[in-house]
Amino acid sequence: MAIADLPLLTITLLIPVIGTLAVFFMKNEDNAKKLALIFSLIPLGMSILIWSLFEIGGGYQFMESHTWIESIGISYTVAIDGLSLPMLFLTTLLIPLSIVFAWDTKKRQKEFFGLLLMIEVGLIGVFVSLDFFLFYIFWELVLIPMYFFIGIWGGPRKHYAAIKFFIFTHVGSVIMLLAIFALYFESASVLGYATFNMMDIATVSPTFTAAFQGAAFLALLFGFAVKMPAVPVHTWLPDAHVEAPTAGSVILAGVMLKMGGYGLFRVGITMLPEGAMEYYWVMAALGVVGMIYGALICLAQVDLKKMIAYSSISHMGFVLLGASALNLVGVAGGIYQMFSHGIVTAVLFMMCGVIHHKTGTRDIPKLQGLITKMPQASFILIIGFLASLGLPGMNGFVSELMVFVGAYEAYSIFIVVPLITLAIGAAYYIWTMQRILMGDFNEKLGNVTDLEKYELIPLAILVVFIIFLGFYPNPLLDVIYPAAEAVLGGVLL
């Protein structure tokens, strides 16, 4: 029996489930992180294995389908394609790195690491499930541990932030659910049987009336826009990030925001091409406004973490812009941007955590001349900033370029407007670098030391990804392009 015949995805999904339970119920609190690390490394190994067995351009693979609740058409269907594979890999990569990064967590370790694994379950589930029912369960499952994450290990306004986070994303989910039900019933009347299976629905949904597609698309877009997040439903993000512990921010910005983009491609554009074609301008407007607005607000921030949070809003705008172009380069660029933003923003939030941890503050005006005390950290921060502002040779540039090329095809010279973001992006990063790294060291910060080993290792791994994918994006793009083609299947007809 070949390896590929094993239910690989189910195993990948189950291991963190077992891990969560094991960590929750273990006796020795101090070993929680070790156990959690082991249980998060296995899925990473699994996703690497899946990647190596993945057939490029082969559509959905590793599919497992079992009927579950037959009467209303619910099944356990999981599979993976070029769209979800990078996301799966990103998830399984960032979770162990966050665990390593949070190695010195003291407060309620069992719960901390257990919840991290629980988030992993939800995220993996979202990216692999092909049944709306399953999809929605996992979608919601992610919320709960994150809520506790912010609420327990958060900063001073953690309760406010946790509740805001929960309510926002939940409202988004509910509206998304509405659209899912609409799709379910509409497809049932065409298919003759009711099913939540995404692939079955996708076969008929492009033929629905334009009016239905438009309405359903807008509802879905709302749900995903909250998650991404797009202006003006973004304000939960800065609060959640500012209050969340570093590992939480890394997962939140690194993977959870991608759920919105993933849903947009997997459900929104794939299933409702006519809706997407009708309302592409909504996506474009949301994207462009988010890009410029987020970037401008970054300039005004004094809290380093809040600045990075707003920069996420700006960068997720690229995904929307790329999606709105509805052409191959744009969509592929959007998917690539999701991945590369996940990597870069993880570095930035980790660095932010390091700086806060070492100096006791995140206030940009109070930080000064860190380069003298933390050369390694400064080096990585510079790389992170440069990658984030889209410097060629780093992964952010590839995706931004692709998005712009795609957008240019669609909107011609109007792309000058979103291009302003690149200049503003450079402005806030370079200015921040000047303020916190250069100049004389601010002695009030006390005895500041450089990176610890457990901080350096995850950061170094991510930096390798940044530079490798900047110079050689092909391994990822080879996987993404066929997926982008599939996403656009209905649009390009």
Add this chain to the structure above:
Amino acid sequence: MIPLNYYLVLSAMLFCIGVYGVLTKKNAIYVLMSIEIMLNSVNINFVAFSTYNGDMSGQVFALFSIALAAAEVAIGLAIFLLLYKRHGTVELNNIRILRW
């Protein structure tokens, strides 16, 4: 012959004395005795009207009534005895078990 009114007035006076006794006395024994007085005032009425009307049935009722009163006293005293056993008193103010 003594006019009927005299009997009736006597009976009414006795009745009122009985009522007074029932309402004001604290001790259950006194109350029982007052009730006896009231019963006797009623007996006087029975006998007086019987004589006045020449009908013997009034006399018979009076006898019945005396017999019943005797039984009543016996039962009443038995109740008081039990009350006393339970509460250690027959002072009516202290026995308010009718109220919840």
Add this chain to the structure above:
Amino acid sequence: MTWVEFSYLIPIIPFIAFLIVAFFGNKMKEGGAPVTIAAVATTFVLSVLVLFDVIENGSYETSMNWIAGTGLEVGIYIDSLTALMLIVVTFVSLMVSIYSLGYMHDDPCKRRYYAEIALFVGSMLGLVLANNFLLMFIFWELVGVCSYLLIGFWYQKPAAASAAKKAFLVTRIGDVLFLTGIAMLYVKFGTLNFVELEHLMGHDVQGLLLPALLLFAGAVGKSAQFPLHVWLPNAMEGPTTVSALIHAATMVKAGVYLVARSYFILEHVPDAFLIIAIIGGITALMAATMALVQYDIKGVLAYSTISQLGYMMLALGAGAHAFGYTAGMFHLMNHAFFKALLFLAAGSVIHAVGSNDMRKMGGLHKHMKITSITMLIGSLSIAGFPFMSGFFSKDEVLSSVWHAAADNNIYYVLYAMGVITAFLTAFYMFRLWYMTFSGEQRDKSYHPHESPKTMTIPLMLLAILAAGAGFSFFFGFQDFIYFGHAPHVTIVHMFEMWQTWLSIAAGLGGIGLATLVYYKGTISPSTFTAGPGRRAVRHMLEMKYWMDEIYMGIAEKGVYGLSLLMDKFDRNVVDGAINGISSGGIGLGHASNEFDKGVIDGAVNGLSKGSFKGGKALWNLQSGRVQDYASMMILGVCGLIVLMMLTGVIS
């Protein structure tokens, strides 16, 4: 087998050197300087070999696929232009890195310096070798980052830190436009490869003006052309070697190189040529005027660099059939030599004096003869003294503009601006030289001494080229670097033209005037500020036409103000609206809660409370005492009797 096949090593060797120095530099002598110098020297040798190959065999291209599905590639394209740039860049880099041995000897962060220099050289060579616009842009950004890092090399100095930021951001504006232009070309033609684009150009030349101008906008940022020139003077906060290498000889030439590289696009849009020429002319004249009032020795050279870059743009803007291409690239080469020389000589002076301020200098000639003489050669060259390299290239630039004027009268104005610039250039360069080296030492607090050999030898080598490189024009250059067809200019022919004599007169006039003012003292410098009108002009020049203030205004009041406003908007309006909705929701919740409690529950509770209260009242009546009940009964009976009597039931 030819040497060009190894040309891919040219950028790779410095990158390897960068990695070696960055990781192991601390364990090496001079912070890894030998590695960097060896790497640069190797690239220089390779470049020379490649040059010979190109002369013999013509252009060469190789490439591999890069971003899958987009047709974007990584590759090398070498033609005569590339070969020229390679020689210029590697030679100047070699000179500067040798010079750095002496100049940076006492700096504690040498490792970082040499690592960043190696990275810069690699990126610059990559930029030159790129076979498509995208790859060029990538290295374009990388040299920008190196420039950023090296300007901010002494990051503890706030001025250096903010200069680095300014340089990055101002050039970034150009870069964004450049990228837009690239995207436009890509969407229009589906490729960014120079050769393929040139081929496709023949079929479709509609709508090229905008992309052409956007490409030029990138050049404006990088080559510090008006109106994005403001970053270059500040960039002098970096070490002088960096100014010489990056901000005089190589990186700032990238813009000029880009324009030359895009000639095959530009030739289809004559309007773009005119705009380039106008921007170049304005930059040349404006920067020259600003250089007049500088007291900072590097400041003069910085404005001079801007001015000369403007000259190159002016030449390129003259167009292909006026030989602007040849003239511009010729000036680029000569300028790289003499400006690197001037900067390095100025660095030598700063090394000796410990200050940039020319008012503290004077009389240095007797202490530092080599520096003084090499700098004199550089100054003569840039001033256009006959037979020095600058003379030939400046003359070629002016004559190409004059040729272009045959088609468009605006070029006459630009020609006049060029001549005036030549005059001003000669004047401020000799003002600089006289103030530094002649007369008496004005500040006696230091003891000047000649710089070590590692610094003077590069000066001498550069001086030889600055003096003699001009003759190369007649011995191969004009037949090697040209667009369309080669010019055939001879020295004899040159001196038959009155324009040549005019430019000689302008140069000598400037030198003469400077001599009178700053050497002979026949004319007092105060003459220039006599009277309110002249003072106002001087003030305007000292304030650099208020360009910095305007930009700061835009950046601070405009962009930063807008960002603050947005932030407030976000916190108050968007978040406020959200919070408003939520507090509205909470309020609604409270209201319904109140309604629930007050009205609905109230009704139920009221009923129960009423009966409860009634019960309570009645409860008090029930004393539990038999006699109370009895009295009540009697009262009742009495009441009944009274009632019966009143109603007449009983009479």
